[in-house]
Amino acid sequence: MSLKDVAAEAGVGFGTASRTLSDSGYVAEGTRRRVLEAADRLGYRPNRLAAGLRSNRSRLIALLVPDYTNEFYARGSAAIARCLRDLGYQLIIATSSNGTEERDAIESLAEYHVDGIVRVPVDPDLDARVSCPVVELNRRSNLPRVPAVLCDDRSGFRALTEALLERGHRRIAMIVGEQNFSTSLERAAGYREAIAGTDVPSRVLFGSFDSRWGEQATREIFSDEESITAIIAASPRIASGAVAACVKMGVRVPDDLAFASYDDPEWFDFWGSGIRSFVPPLEEMARRAVEVLLDRLESPDSLPETIVLPGRTHEGGSIGVGLA
Structure with missing residues (x-):
């Protein structure tokens, strides 16, 4: 089913259906309800990839960790996923156990047009140049001008x-x-x-x-x-x-x-x-890393910061x- 089908089913124009389902722009409440009901009847699911290409945003954030079977990183991944979901983003998780794997993973994630990367550095000297913002979590690399969220x-x-x-x-x-x-x-x-x-x-x-x-x-x-x-x-x-x-x-x-x-x-x-x-404070570290990353998306030229949070x-x- 396409957006045109939803518009026809609801008896509205294509633009009205688009504004309703993307939640952008004004649509009268009765019309909005009609469009949503039509989409539900038809089983319509929006093409997020196509929408991302149009807006130059994929709504995808990548998390690169050394080992997702490690309980610490598993809990951290879940915390980041929850934060992103509340903000309308999805999380992709990749792993790397050495510098070569880490470079390959970062370059591969960039090819998926992720909006940003949260990285737990494996090679502190690795400088994988990507166009999207990168925020370091838990560990600090030796690279200048990279924001990081750490524990004290x-x-x-x-x-x-x-x-x-x-x-x-x-x-x-x-x-x-x-x-x-x-x-x-x-x-x-x-x-x-x-x-x-x-x-x-x-x-x-x-x-x-x-x-x-x-x-x-x-x-x-x-x-x-x-x-x-x-x-x-x-x-x-x-x-x-x-x-x-x-x-x-x-x-x-x-x-x-x-x-x-x-x-x-x-x-x-x-x-x-x-x-x-x-x-x-794993939950707070995850939340702050997401905040810093999304801030960098909106203000790419902002000065990088290192946030050090106390534990207990x-x-x-x-x-x-x-x-x-």
């Missing part, structure tokens, strides 16, 4: 470390992801700021944001002669590997080891009295009540 990870991990120090811990190790990611660097920086000026030696293990690394790093920590009393995992996936290693080695949390991590996936509450963690601490018994 540095403050969050400083607070986690300070909580461990207050409980008397002086052998605290931190397990983080890739060293070239801004998230790894910011979280490690918060840890180092907390122990600065104390007698606590810095122990940061860089690797990757996955459970395999979490388990491997935890085993490395316990293979050292120097006793560690607390571990901070920089992501839920690292945490899952670290917890698995503790179970296999018979290390009890918090009796033998204090433990803290990032975010608040459901499984954290299954671990004893819960895991102490720093939680990013999730109380949990995994760090114990303190050393005797």
Whole structure:
């Protein structure tokens, strides 16, 4: 069914039917109702692609993430999709695990004429030039003039470390992801700021944001002669590997080891009295990223901004009540 069919069924002109269904311009209420009823009877669905080509807007926004099976990015994607849907946009999700895939994905998305891209950078130095606006989310690249919406990870991990120090811990190790990611660097920086000026030696293990690394790093920590009393995992996936290693080695949390991590996936509450963690404001980050992107669509020459949002601490018994 075409728009002409709807107009004929409703007994109105093509222009009136078009204004009604695109919600642009005045149409008398009785006429509007007649057109909508006719469209419903005929099962008419507007051709969004054709409308986008006419208006030079596709009403499509792309989200590029490292891994959509990661619960953090799955929840973030859902939050962004909800924001966009309320504003009349649709979301396309793509993934990339390395710089080559990321470049290919960005170029491919541009060919679909998306109106904008929300990107979680995988290659911090990748400069894929596209005509649509790009906003970075969660991670910051090394590129100038690109707006970003981030969480204040540095403050969050400083607070986690300070909580461990207050409980008397002086052998605290931190397990983080890739060293070239801004998230790894910011979280490690918060840890180092907390122990600065104390007698606590810095122990940061860089690797990757996955459970395999979490388990491997935890085993490395316990293979050292120097006793560690607390571990901070920089992501839920690292945490899952670290917890698995503790179970296999018979290390009890918090009796033998204090433990803290990032975010608040459901499984954290299954671990004893819960895991102490720093939680990013994911819903607000998604909303602000959409706002910044759509603002850039309307004002392409506006100055880029970096928005850093505070998170919150999730109380949990995994760090114990303190050393005797």
